[in-house]
Amino acid sequence: MIQYQRSSALFAKAKNVIPGGVNSPVRAFKAVGGTPIFLTHAKGAYLYDEDKNRYIDYIASWGPMILGHAHPQVVEAIQKRAEKGTSYGIPTALETQIAKQALSMVPHMDQIRFVNSGTEACMSAVRLARGYTGRDKIIKFAGCYHGHADAFLIQAGSGAVTFGSPNSPGVTAGTAQDTLLAQYNNLEQVKEIFASNPEQIAAIIVEPVAGNMGCVLPKEGFLEGLRQLCDTHGTLLIFDEVMTGFRLAPGGAQEYLGIRADMATYGKVIGGGLPVGAFAARKEIMQFLAPVGPVYQAGTLSGNPLAMTAGLTMLELLANHPETYTSLDEKTAYLHQEMVPLLEQKGIPYQINRLGSMISLHFTDTPVVDFDSAATGDNDNFKKYFHGMLQRGVYLPPSAFESYFLNDAISKKDLEYTLEVFNETLKSL
Numbered sequence: 001m002i003q004y005q006r007s008s009a010l011f012a013k014a015k016n017v018i019p020g021g022v023n024s025p026v027r028a029f030k031a032v033g034g035t036p037i038f039l040t041h042a043k044g045a046y047l048y049d050e051d052k053n054r055y056i057d058y059i060a061s062w063g064p065m066i067l068g069h070a071h072p073q074v075v076e077a078i079q080k081r082a083e084k085g086t087s088y089g090i091p092t093a094l095e096t097q098i099a100k101q102a103l104s105m106v107p108h109m110d111q112i113r114f115v116n117s118g119t120e121a122c123m124s125a126v127r128l129a130r131g132y133t134g135r136d137k138i139i140k141f142a143g144c145y146h147g148h149a150d151a152f153l154i155q156a157g158s159g160a161v162t163f164g165s166p167n168s169p170g171v172t173a174g175t176a177q178d179t180l181l182a183q184y185n186n187l188e189q190v191k192e193i194f195a196s197n198p199e200q201i202a203a204i205i206v207e208p209v210a211g212n213m214g215c216v217l218p219k220e221g222f223l224e225g226l227r228q229l230c231d232t233h234g235t236l237l238i239f240d241e242v243m244t245g246f247r248l249a250p251g252g253a254q255e256y257l258g259i260r261a262d263m264a265t266y267g268k269v270i271g272g273g274l275p276v277g278a279f280a281a282r283k284e285i286m287q288f289l290a291p292v293g294p295v296y297q298a299g300t301l302s303g304n305p306l307a308m309t310a311g312l313t314m315l316e317l318l319a320n321h322p323e324t325y326t327s328l329d330e331k332t333a334y335l336h337q338e339m340v341p342l343l344e345q346k347g348i349p350y351q352i353n354r355l356g357s358m359i360s361l362h363f364t365d366t367p368v369v370d371f372d373s374a375a376t377g378d379n380d381n382f383k384k385y386f387h388g389m390l391q392r393g394v395y396l397p398p399s400a401f402e403s404y405f406l407n408d409a410i411s412k413k414d415l416e417y418t419l420e421v422f423n424e425t426l427k428s429l
């Protein structure tokens with residue numbers, strides 16, 4: 001039995017000085033119960049906690065660590081750069097270099113602006129879309145997460161037009177009225193919203209492959225339908241590629257699915273493990289952004305040379321080793337195909353959704369195609385599953401509404417061990 005004494009003691013201390021003892025809520029294990037583990041370090045595919053337990057990592061810091069932790073080339077690049085100073089608030093050629101590198105990988109985008117998180121990227125992209133179109137409203141989808149900016153913390157309101165209502169105190173009704181909600185994969189609802197709000201929709205923001213309901217794939221024709229509706233109504237289509245960007249393919253979901261977005265937002269992988277977000281679009285849109293255009297957006301640490309160095313090293317590694325994507329896809333497909341018979345043998349109701357190196361397991365016999373169907377999962381089973389795997393040295397996302405993120409440092413042996421303990425854990429469900 002894995003012991004967590006030191007983690008438990010550290011968690012108690014943390015809660016005295018940090019709300020909930022964590023700097024991001026999902027880390028507190030609220031959805032699965034128990035005490036979060038505290039790490040001392042991570043290397044490659046492995047996490048090492050304060051009680052000297054080792055875990056195979058299936059969250060990769062929620063996406064960024066796609067090549068595994070402490071990748072030697074990324075670490076060395078950061079160490080060298082740090083000696084030259086970490087942030088200047090003054091332009092460097094490095095920013096142009098990573099901008100060109102990113103734009104060489106993602107399709108349909110002419111310019112990119114770097115910020116410090118996915119939230120900041122999505123918030124800024126929406127403001128730019130509103131400024132460019134002169135319209136106020138946006139459409140988002142229940143279960144999609146675009147960071148914690150007010151405009152996104154909205155749940156489906158009452159009434160046919162599905163106008164939003166705040167899903168967090170501190171978000172005003174005034175803000176909520178400009179965010180309209182639809183169900184993911186429900187094109188009819190989106191058409192209704194356009195009909196009820198003619199010439200008022202600045203943008204649709206969507207996770208092209210959703211990762212915040214667990215992994216949920218776009219149905220055939222869904223994204224194509226959004227593209228068509230945006231073209232018809234003069235609305236911008238924003239792909240939130242904070243998760244999918246540089247993970248599904250070098251060009252993210254735009255490349256992998258072959259759908260053109262008007263704007264795309266990035267985070268996670270683009271920073272190589274340091275805080276970086278970004279948003280990109282064709283030039284005529286980006287020219288609306290300060291200091292060229294009237295839409296204001298700024299940031300003290302945006303484009304700082306340390307984070308740019310980590311991000312550039314990561315992007316170059318991915319661009320120069322496209323076999324990484326095949327390897328990640330194959331490892332994830334192997335995990336998927338081997339989990340199925342183990343679940344079938346035990347007659348446990350399940351759904352597995354997978355695309356590329358994003359995968360999630362849901363304990364329900366309802367196909368998981370949107371937030372409501374994701375919510376039919378048996379959460380008691382999920383809690384037992386999560387802790388059963390944790391106890392056996394496998395760290396999964398501590399919530400049924402998250403995607404697993406494989407990293408390419410995970411070996412076939414790690415996958416086989418994962419499947420072995422998966423089989424053991426299923427016996428306890």
Ligand code: KE4
Binds near residue numbers: 024147241268
């Ligand atoms: P950040 O502000 O956390 O860097 O990015 C926000 C964001 C935007 N868009 C998508 C599609 C995202 O998944 C995220 C953040 N993802 C969560 C995991 N579901 C980060 C984990 C956390 O909140 O601690």
